Amino acid sequence: MILHTDKNIDPQKLRQLADRYEAVILNTPDFNVLITPSALKKTDEADQQFIKESFVFDTDIQLASNKYIKGKRSIKIGDHYIGGNSNNVLVTIGPCSVESEEQITQTAEFLKKTGLKSLRAGCFKPRTSPYTFQGLGLEGLKLLDKIRQQYGFTIVTEVRDSSHVDDVIAYADVIQIGAKSMYDHGILRKCSKTHKPILLKRGFGSTLQEFVQASEFILSGGNPNVILCERGIRTFETKTRFTLDLCGAAYLKENTNLPIILDPSHAMGYAYGVPDLARACMAMGIEGLLIEVHPNPAVALSDASQQLNHEQFSRLFETLKPIAKAVNRTII
Amino acid sequence: MILHTDKNIDPQKLRQLADRYEAVILNTPDFNVLITPSALKKTDEADQQFIKESFVFDTDIQLASNKYIKGKRSIKIGDHYIGGNSNNVLVTIGPCSVESEEQITQTAEFLKKTGLKSLRAGCFKPRTSPYTFQGLGLEGLKLLDKIRQQYGFTIVTEVRDSSHVDDVIAYADVIQIGAKSMYDHGILRKCSKTHKPILLKRGFGSTLQEFVQASEFILSGGNPNVILCERGIRTFETKTRFTLDLCGAAYLKENTNLPIILDPSHAMGYAYGVPDLARACMAMGIEGLLIEVHPNPAVALSDASQQLNHEQFSRLFETLKPIAKAVNRTII
């Protein structure tokens, strides 16, 4: 259950209620919120004087549920909003990894030409082998910071594990929690203590239930700005790297109040399929698209096969615009 | 390998070549085609005088490969074509099952209003329980035939197992091979002996490789008119009935010469997600969409949860048109 109490409730009483119902306390400007396990379906008669409003749920998807907040939460990214009353679609592009100042500057120049405002690139790469490029780390974050100052772009970059989460929170405009870190309580709890937007990627072996519940760690810890990112799940099919779960995206759209960004690049794993998938994603009527673009994919240090070059993205981008218009969306 | 020999080759010689290379013989109007296992990469020097053209393949995807025929095969459905030089998208709709004359007539009246020309409905249902509705069988086929005569629609209907394949071939305009029958050699071979278009659905546990290889049974048996239908694969996610594999659709688009129809209804399993998915499918730039529509889904004898009612489909249909236009396609 979610219980709203009066903002002026006696703190000791609030604590008592939290203890009785094994609830997490979340302070918001307007009222205090108690979130109990969803197994609780009603409160004691005697406590109801303290409760202004209450919400019952089938599962531990509570703060993220559209039964709690109708429509999509509004989240500010740079000067723009996604979700809420806006029809904006954030298109964030960039290379898998920051590799060098030259590479990231080329990307920034290209981004500027497209008119887009958000750059994504990783510094701490969650590689599956210790013998491959692991990212530039803090040095990469500093390069991204420089780009932001020079170009005014918002920066989307990824945290890999809790050991560097503070650095990423400090440098990023949007903190991406990677698919392999979706269950990481250390990261989730740290991200709940900032108010910067969190782009939470679905683990490729994670159910939609677990995915949205991971967002509850952030929401219940105090950060209301969570964006869900579907990026492909692992299935028996191996001709493509993963399987983009647009049925899942439809489920998330219907059942949660969190904006949704789709990532066709990681799902497909091959550049040839990314444009068609990106167009499909745009037609879904979601809040964002994340597409890997690299000045020269052939020499990329990670994810070489799936990144579009600048020309390929430009062609794709022209075709996204009429589809956005057809589904009444504005690309930002 | 695929080997083209002269049309006038001595039949005995052709037979010899087929035997030597363990090849299937396919007679076409222009030349004789030998299809060997793909493991064969070259023919003997002495035989090359008989071979006009030859094609080598990595796997047993041969006749369906875009290395053999560039672009999509052109397939006639009613008075229209899909694939080839056309930009047509066949939108075929109708109930999961033919349930009664009244129900199928209501559907036909609705179809007429939309301006669409193709009705799909099943008569032999591949249910997983023996204790549920199994379809009207031959009686259903006769009802569909009546509708065709009255309204001029093309009829898409499904064969479940080889015991009634001849009936379905006789009555249908497009023979649908269901997901659960994709490996059925009895059906595949019978379907190779007609020239009616075959809509081959991907088994929900089948790889793309197996899916396209199933089409090779039909193509190599003499029927060049195969359409591939992705309808969702089975994954660990259970909030939705299946997972629509649009990465797979992108693979099929790139690597095969067969037109593609997508079926968001069976993938999603719930009506609420079908419109968004249908829009995504349309934006993929494929040759067709199959959507389950029922006059009154609440009382449907099968697949009740996933069928759209007429009003829902009408609203969806209006939104499909601008997307089709955006991707340069014409709905038929």
Add this chain to the structure above:
Amino acid sequence: MILHTDKNIDPQKLRQLADRYEAVILNTPDFNVLITPSALKKTDEADQQFIKESFVFDTDIQLASNKYIKGKRSIKIGDHYIGGNSNNVLVTIGPCSVESEEQITQTAEFLKKTGLKSLRAGCFKPRTSPYTFQGLGLEGLKLLDKIRQQYGFTIVTEVRDSSHVDDVIAYADVIQIGAKSMYDHGILRKCSKTHKPILLKRGFGSTLQEFVQASEFILSGGNPNVILCERGIRTFETKTRFTLDLCGAAYLKENTNLPIILDPSHAMGYAYGVPDLARACMAMGIEGLLIEVHPNPAVALSDASQQLNHEQFSRLFETLKPIAKAVNRTII
């Protein structure tokens, strides 16, 4: 529900009851059985005079459920029983395909030496490519028949599709329904009309629920002799051919009344892992093991990589014996 009526019930009354409750009628020596959809949870007051006993179920797993019959059904194979009060484990071995008289005779000679009594080999192979060996067909069945007459072995062989189901039923002692045919109503219904044991393989993309429901087609059609065979499901893991689902075997053991045979060969796909898996299967306490053995796997026309040679099987067989003893089972 399953309803038992008196054997002497008026046939017209029985028909009326069946119609009212949408039930399948199954005649057994002792009583008439009506099987309704499991959604039905009780019958009308007025009808209860005709009903001697009734059983309620959560799902359409009814005749196969251990809520209907406790323990495992007893099924006769040759001169022996599996299930019931026996502790027998049928170990049936042989090549993937009958390839020649020489090959199958070598196998028979080897089988004779081991002391085992059941030979398995396929004649109609459900290959995924039309350009590979499809099996010897009827000729293969005749070779197996000859072996049976000469050696007295029971013959386990597979039906691929309904077009040859009558032949397989005629020649086999145990009719195997392959994984790719598990949903084939044509085969299931034909197999329900014989009393020969049916070895039903689980589809590699099929849930346990669907698997057991497929057996209900056979059981409710009149054949009480169904054996369930788990042979590996398709998962994201590709280092092995399939993933043997022993958790699923534990579920089937607990919840159904059907004997269970496990097939480690198809699951693993590589000979090196078969012995360890076969030992694991034996320790599960099931009713049978199916292991592919070939006189010379290197030259096998199908499944070459997973078949054991005679020496490998002999070594494995010696290690199966003490495990069988440890779990109180007798190998037949």
Add this chain to the structure above:
Amino acid sequence: MILHTDKNIDPQKLRQLADRYEAVILNTPDFNVLITPSALKKTDEADQQFIKESFVFDTDIQLASNKYIKGKRSIKIGDHYIGGNSNNVLVTIGPCSVESEEQITQTAEFLKKTGLKSLRAGCFKPRTSPYTFQGLGLEGLKLLDKIRQQYGFTIVTEVRDSSHVDDVIAYADVIQIGAKSMYDHGILRKCSKTHKPILLKRGFGSTLQEFVQASEFILSGGNPNVILCERGIRTFETKTRFTLDLCGAAYLKENTNLPIILDPSHAMGYAYGVPDLARACMAMGIEGLLIEVHPNPAVALSDASQQLNHEQFSRLFETLKPIAKAVNRTII
């Protein structure tokens, strides 16, 4: 490649070689080891004077490969070894979570009676919901420490994320890296800096390749004592919690030099199936079993359905002994 250089190689030269071949340096008592990306297949002529031995690999499974070390590494746990020349099977049991001193003492008393020597229990629980029991944390570790001092058991306990990895390393005898943390570089790198045995669980969505590669982070960082634990993968089947991948276990046995522990409890998710699965695991001939046992599963704060009570485990344990004997293993 793995390159062995002389122990007395000039450190600057070693550094140069590492730089040239993008290698990780690992110092062992006998020689210096350089591990390069597996894409490297040979070294320069000029460098071969410094290289005593070299090993080439197909993939980044290198230190863990049986092409590098034949047989299983020997790992000391308490006073005993697993792997190496021993035939020991470590059976470690205990509750999912430490819940109270009483509960863990009851477990210890039971363990003492069985004669087993290793207790497993979690303190930091990687729950998927923030509204459920998250474990006792450091307090739990201290309770386990007390038990160890009192009873002399070895303690197996889990690290959930990098924020408390130091504490777990300090208190545990065997550090378990949970399935949800398998990709966590922060944890993997910390665990590479101790010499305590690491029990690395396979992520339920992780391939065998990724699983073994995760162990390479630990091995290449300096800790040679890694044990692989298969605990079920996520598949389409939902009647059981996960699917125990014994085909995968057979692969790991054949291809790696790391001891293997199997966990039937988490795979099955239901107590009824655990005994049969545990017997199957024992028959696989592996180095250990991990089984969840709780004094009173009905009131357990996590994983209530899958834990065995003491009586159930005792009965199971008696049946494990003859199977261990049958496969020539000694339970410790």
